[in-house]
Amino acid sequence: MALANKKLSLWMLAWPIFIELFLQFLLGAADTLMVSRISDDAVAVVGFSNQLFQALTTLFITVASGAGILIAQKIGSRNGEDARTIAIMAVNVSAVIGLALSVLLILMPEQIAALLQLPEDLLPLAKTYISIVGGGMVLIALMSALSTSIRNTGNTKGPMYTAIGMNVVHVVLNYAFIFGAFGFPKWGLMGVAISTVVCRLLATIVLFIMFLSSFERTIGLRDLNVFNRKLFGEVIRIGWPLGVNMSCWVFTQLLIFSFLAMLGSNELAARTYMNTLESFCFLLGYSIALAVQIQIAHLFGAGRVKEAYGLAYRAMWIGLGVVTVNAFIIFLFGKQLLGMFTENKGIVALGVSLLGMNLILQPGKMINMALGNALNAVGDTRFTMWTSVFSMWLVATALAYWVGIELGWGLIGIYACMILDEYIRGTLSLIRWKGQKFLRKAERIEDEAKAKASSENNGGALHKKTAMEV
Template sequence: MKKTSFVVTFLVLAWPAIVENFLQSMVGFVDSLFISKLGLIEVAAVGVTNAILQIYFAVFMSVATATAVFISRSIGEQDKEKSKVIVSHALILTSCIGIIFGFLSFFFASDLLSLMGASAAVVDVGSSYFRIISIPSIFIALVFTMGAILRGTGDTKTPLHAGLWMNLIHIVLDYILIFGLFFEGFGLTGAAIATVLSRMIGVGLLLRGMNRKNLLPPLDLRLWSIQTDLFLRIVRIGIPAMLERLFMRSGQILYFGMIIRMGTDIYAAHTLTGNFTLFSTIVGSGLAVATTTLIGQNTGSGKLDHVKRYGNIAISLTSIIMTGVLLIVWLCSFGAAEWFTTNSEVIHLMIAVLLIDLIAQPATGIVTSLTAILQAGGDTKYPMYVTWIGIWAIRTLGVYLFGVYWGWGLIGAWSAIALDNYIRAGILYWRYRSFKWIKPI
């Protein structure tokens, strides 16, 4: 195959995932826009809640990552029955984890918000929002896993179609339930209900898509009985991926807490800036989907020369595209920031922080692609160790030193984040060049 053929294959597989994730980012953007009309307390409450939910997502995404690796390998091996067994195990594991996190949310919502350092006003507003969003965590978890199953087979269009309807419904319900139509709106509670309803619809659509693709295992004990060896192998791949994300999210909780203590306006600026940077992040996640699928399938079929070609293409394109997207976002932010707040200090701070993140984007793209490559190759431990060191020894410490100790505030915090990304990019690239990351699973 010519290099252009590899690039085309990569982009054809990636574009539905990019569009799907872009739609999700648009929903988050519109959701934040609606909530910003309620007040900065509500913005801060949603920001703190989402920071905690990122830990939930880390666990759910680890199951999805392991599922995608195993499914893509089995597709490369052309073993259909093995694929169905993997699907059944993934759905069982996902459902159990979702139920457990639902119970945790019911009992500890207020405690978790307080642990984040949120003020009494933010905890009061955010507790009910957090409970409504996270008690039905099983639906969040299933959306992650079922999407990963479909994408692991090379089908990125079905999750796109499901995501399109889910997100359109979310936006409509969001507006109606927050502000009302022929009735008084429910405010922040309405936003939470809209999110849950749209996720339930998304699960239904993904189930239908899996059924049409003949991916749902029939009710056969042979396929649904737990095979201990396979189950443990899925867990073995998933745990380092989970810990990698948990190290990231737990570090975020710590330095988010530092930023919260800088003041409500500063944390609101941090939260609103995150909504702008989400565009490049979501595009990178879409490219990582294609990376995982192609690396996994070609590893499963033993085409190691193709694995190397796709790896090089993924690194280059992910870095370039993510940087280009954030450049456009930064240029648009000069006018778009005023949609969220009229506070001039918050607006100026958002624009300055976005510029720092733009400078960091080439490294962020490299980290995004290399993490997907190594995990798809079966080497989930190395990215875990690199994230652990980067987040705790560089990023969190850097936020304290730059942002708090030396008094640079939010500028210092985001500078530490940029430094961490560049260091991790270098370490991960060194591992990638060794090709010791291609492992049996």
């Protein structure tokens, strides 16, 4: 697959990713809206549990993320066979890790929730939800590896269509289990958990079938045991900093949720509702950031580094315009939107305050996403890792605890520290990308390879000429 193909233009890559993410957003919004009909406590449990699940996904996202970047680079350099091998290994390793996490969450849901400071009155609900949805972590692991592999071949539409089907099934099953419709039992939060696992199982099956034919040579069942130590080493080399980066984000978010749990269930529910609205703001921007990562990785693999450099800025400016407009729309209609989820005036008031601050947050997040993903695409993953370790832990977490809990600024203080974290990481990524360290290195390697090839060709020609003269 060549980058010159119009199918790999920024927009053609981005819009299916956006549809997929938007449908996942609708899935989360439908979850939150439907679960809010059970109780605000149920919403708090779902929001808290989802942070836990995201934290645990970092254990296999290392492999999936590293594999995705390498798949795009290998295809860009026209080495499809290596890309195929990398994808198979990513799926296998992710499945093993996901299975281990599933067993852990089935056996110890209540203990884990208590350890993370969830209020005691919410523990019975958490036990039900975490054990069922957490028991399906192996499905999340497989979906992550499969969709990442498929998407980085340039096929962003396949995961999109899967997401459409997954959303339809999930919403229907949610409605059935929560309200006892269509002859289904009225199982409340347990029904929501079962619905989540069922639709993920169906999506995994569809993605696996799609995965088998995603490369030039079809993957057979016998091929699934393939393992190449050298290529896996490359995956880990790129992937482990991404895993640390992601783990910094999800574990700091998990800690922030535990801080909110200290403040009370209203703050916890308000942040959960805000997560839903906030997601809408940056969906298209994040889609552009993911698309430009694929495109830059293809260009970088093909040795077209100057094109790769300019694309990051183009994606950043387009994304900034999009997220700013979206944040403003959400701000204007925030009170009415929050009113759809809850009648608790205290929760609505907290949410409205955060929506004003969200206008400041989103541009910083977009700069960070676009340029951070660009750095990852060229293999500069250690830099994004170190900026995350520094800023997320010191600013988004330690400073947030001091300002929000110790100084008593509450949810507003914690959110202000999250904003500061995004701008620090975004600024550092901008400075790094301008330095072009990895791009210059790639140009030198390309020039040396060309010089060596030219020298060998000239040497061969001279040898041939000498032999003819003799």
